[in-house]
Amino acid sequence: MAAMRWIRVAGEAEFETRNPIPAAAGFEAVVVAKIGPNYFAIEDRCSHDDNPLDEGDVEDGQIICPRHGGRFDLATGEARRMPAIAPVRTFRTKVEGGAVFVEVEAE
Template sequence: MLTSKAIRVCALSDLEDQTPFAVEVGDLPIVLVRDGNEVHALRDQCSHAQVPLSEGKIVREGIECWLHGACFDLRTGTPTSPPAVEPVAVYTVRVEGDDVFVDPGTTSH
């Protein structure tokens, strides 16, 4: 559920399917990933090496960090492969028409 703090971060048409897209909400780095009609939002920082996940790629297991290959589930932020063992925060997303909103106040982790 979105709170009143949801922020428009981009247009849906800005997002290419299965391609990480970096945005910032204030000083919070967020990576968006469009998966068909769904959009996922995660903290744009690998929990293992603190590098931007938006510089990685989308693989079957989720989003893969470019530095050491740790992967994170797009829905839960849970690591799906080592070396990461800590999850990354996942934020609530809402799409209205061509507008993508992220609520930085709601996280799964």
């Protein structure tokens, strides 16, 4: 099993003015969204045509790709609307000391 590490994404307060928030986490580009009290992280790359997802709106537990409107379930990574079909990867999150972290493979 690959070694993992936690990367700080942003302070919790930052999600009040921006949601979702992208982060470079080692080899990964991830985007973290807040829904209610919970944080969800997925890869910041649409499975349809590689567009970043971090400029997309968050709605009904999903993030909407700003390019063609594909949607992804933030909890599972599953594609919910065409033209996106394949899922995107998900990552664990945690809150510690008022900041949000995402777990990625260690470099």
